[in-house]
Amino acid sequence: MQAKFSTIHNLNQNWIGMNPENRLKCFNSLGRILAEDLFLSLPTVYQAELITHMSLVERRAWLRMLPLDDVADVIQCLPEAQRDLSLNLLDDETKQEVQGLLAYAEDQAGGLMTPQIIRLHPDMEVEIAIQYLRTYAKHHHEKAYYTYVVDQDQRLLGVVSFRDLLMAETNKKVADIMQKDFISIPDKLDREDVARVFSSHRVSSIPVIDDHGRLKGVVTYDDIAHVIQEEATEDIQKIGGMEALGLPYWKTGFTAMIKKRAGWLTMLFLGEMLTATAMTHYDEDIERAVVLALFIPLIISSGGNSGSQASTLVIRAMALGEVKLTQWWKVLIREIGSGIALGAILGTVAFIRILLWPNKETIYGPHYWLVAFTVAFSLGGVVLWGATAGSMLPFILRKLGFDPASASAPFVATLVDVTGLIIYFTVATLILGGTLL
Amino acid sequence: MQAKFSTIHNLNQNWIGMNPENRLKCFNSLGRILAEDLFLSLPTVYQAELITHMSLVERRAWLRMLPLDDVADVIQCLPEAQRDLSLNLLDDETKQEVQGLLAYAEDQAGGLMTPQIIRLHPDMEVEIAIQYLRTYAKHHHEKAYYTYVVDQDQRLLGVVSFRDLLMAETNKKVADIMQKDFISIPDKLDREDVARVFSSHRVSSIPVIDDHGRLKGVVTYDDIAHVIQEEATEDIQKIGGMEALGLPYWKTGFTAMIKKRAGWLTMLFLGEMLTATAMTHYDEDIERAVVLALFIPLIISSGGNSGSQASTLVIRAMALGEVKLTQWWKVLIREIGSGIALGAILGTVAFIRILLWPNKETIYGPHYWLVAFTVAFSLGGVVLWGATAGSMLPFILRKLGFDPASASAPFVATLVDVTGLIIYFTVATLILGGTLL
DSSP states (O other), X not given: OHHHHHHHHHHHHXXXXXXXXXXXXXXXXXXXXXHHHHHHHSOHHHHHHHHHTSOHHHHHHHHHTSOHHHHHHHHHHSOHHHHHHHHTTSOHHHHHHHHHHHHSOTXXXXXXXXXXXXXXXXXXXXXXXXXXXXXXXXXXXXXXXXXXXEOTTOBEEEEEEHHHHHHSOTTSBXXXXXXXXXXXXXXXXXXXXXXXXXXXXXXXXXXXXXXXXXXEXXXXXXXXXXXXXXXXXXXXXXXXXXXXOOSOGGGSOHHHHHHXXXXXXXXXXXXXXXXXXXXXXXXXXXXXXXXXHHTHHHHHHHHHHHHHHHHHHHHHHHHTTSSOGGGHHHHHHHHHHHHHHHHHHHHHHHHHHHHHOTTHHHHHOTTHHHHHHHHHHHHXXXXXXXHXXXXXXXXXXXXXXXXXXXXXXXXXHHHHHHHHHHHHHHHHHHHHTTTTO | OHHHHHHHHHHHHHHTTSOHHHHHHHHHHSOHHHHHHHHHHSOHHHHHHHHHTSOHHHHHHHHHTSOHHHHHHHHHHSXXXXXXXHHTTSOHHHHHHHHHHHHXXXXXXXXXXXXXXXXXXXXXXXXXXXXXXXXXXXXXXXXXXXXXXXXXXXXXXEXXXXXXXXXXXXXXBHHHHOBOOOOOEETTOBHHHHHHHHHHHTXXXXXXXXXXXXXXXXXXXXXXXXXXXXXXXXXXXXXXXXXXXXXXXGGSOHHHHHHHHHHHHHHXXXXXXXXXXXXXXXXXXXXXXXHHHHTHHHHHHHHHHHHHHHHHHHHHHHHTTSSOGGGHHHHHHHHHHHHHHHHHHHHHHHHHHHHHXXXXXXXXXXXXXXXXXXXXXXXHHHHHHHHHHHHHHHHHHHHTTSXXXXXXXXXXXXXXXXHHHHHHHHHHHHXXXXXXX
């Protein structure tokens, strides 16, 4: 039995690495039971891929195997032309429920939930409720461990776990044993917030409620575990300086991949062109003291690195709800402190490095002391500026309604590069004016 | 009742933002029921913080409220001196179990699991099993929905959900209704792999087994939802170019924060110093054609951006198990393709930009055509190199036994900066030799 599971596990793990043709061949070569287990364990995109290669009769059978919320997800993943075709395979009642789910955005609680839940009435006796369950829950797809107690208007009154029912004295009423202090979430709640409610409250499922307090469905842990992963993937890809792929690496086509990357890369490039413009203002300085050019990459990239650390920290702290928009000034104070400390460290390292270099006089000229001071102070300033700008950028983006994760390492680096040059050449003019400049 | 939950929810959300003193004051001002609910909902570090401020009598009472795996986590979070003190508060049996848990590393399945599980024998009748549950499970902390069937040697034979028991005919035996095809994980499994098993198999709990096949405990979804978040946080912080904090933003002290950041920042800085060394080789070129200096920041940062995209993509795909170590060559081929496409796009943009600039002749000199070609070809080469190096670095790090997430955007940028300069000045010599150089 373990053998069967390890087969499924291996297939599941290797599925992404195979090409579509091999996936189809492999799937068709499996026995019915293994194929079913594999199908149920696959991510939605792969379920949809397999479905598109099936005859309509097969397709109906395989769709029926899925819980309703997964059916909706699979249909959403199909090519536009195939969606209605597949919807029409479902019986009327199921179709209606799936259409209800499709009406919600995929990233809302309503889009994540299953509408198939067991509803009890408060004045049911426990024994009757158990009998009702025994007949009803057998035809029930989801791994449900809770029942929901509603009034005539479908308003949620309480929650009863299968376990509570099992433990209760059979002559009690459902209302006596239901938990009345439950958490519920609105159907329009963003899935990132849903994930946060799950990880802070440690519950296995949360009922979803519409604007009128009516019970619409339930979101379960297994719908959300993969949302947490997906949200983190999106943020990581944005932090890397690109659009989120939205699909696994191998599943993303070459042109789609280029599109997701070229947009940001070009925008960053256009921003970075400002450095060339800034440099034209300093070309006379460079002509007089070419030694200054040597440290340009060092200084601007140190600012970028410092900014990248600060922005990444703030982006993640925001995503986890640790840092709020209103706390920008607390972060600012802290990052100014960090920037000064880190700038002092790097400045000192650079100062020592220049003074200890064996042939410093031939490379940096007779004024190497002054050059060392220029580089050290510039670094201090640039690192401080990087930490400040990097930490504030996510706040500004969020305030303007953008995703703070767009404050990627490359974005911050680009922002800091131009100002880094200005800081460097200003410091140089102050320290080297009259000697080298 | 909803009011109570929203109080807890708000407190929970704001807890991180408060300073330790206010947290303690706030906690002490709560009524017993609210305080208990809040305590149970807090992350381990905050539970430990509150525990350290309690008298031993109080401490015993609050620790008893927690499931055993959480007790172990809290004790692990306490200052060294307080650990044994707190362990000794527990009754002998509990103490032994907690010590067993403490023996596992925190990042192993054994460190995540609870040892308190309901064990059934295969020849128990369903009715007896239900009676056993009714007496036993009441004293049971975890939100368990499964029971585990073991033989005399504690080897796991099958799994029975509460729901299966509820639905079963009462004269059947446990062996008849148990699911024999279950997933289990070894007790030494790394928590990142545990998280992956959870998200690919959509189960609510997984039994943990030692080398001899004996059942040791169970890891439940709520232990893992926060692991998924934590693993993502670690990776994101590493990608940002620093050590993972390991604590929430506000919980990390100023000096700890500086330490986590200064290490990488200094290492990157030392690496970036190679740019200054490289530049000394080209200072005569710059002296002859200062116009070359103008494009240095633009070219090296474009390479860094391209590298940052590629490394981030690969890091995340590896963490999700989409890309395997052996697939490096498939990634290489793909990233060479992406690099050529992206390099061509940026090179074209740069070429057009230089030719369209109004006063190009005064800024770039009479050979602006050649300058445009130099910049365009260098960009193409640097972007291609960035994509290649950025995508391969995570593979190299992992092969060497390091965390691939250390291939941070700043690390890749630093690596690409030096080679970027070499590419740029080599292209310049080839194209501008005889005219500007």
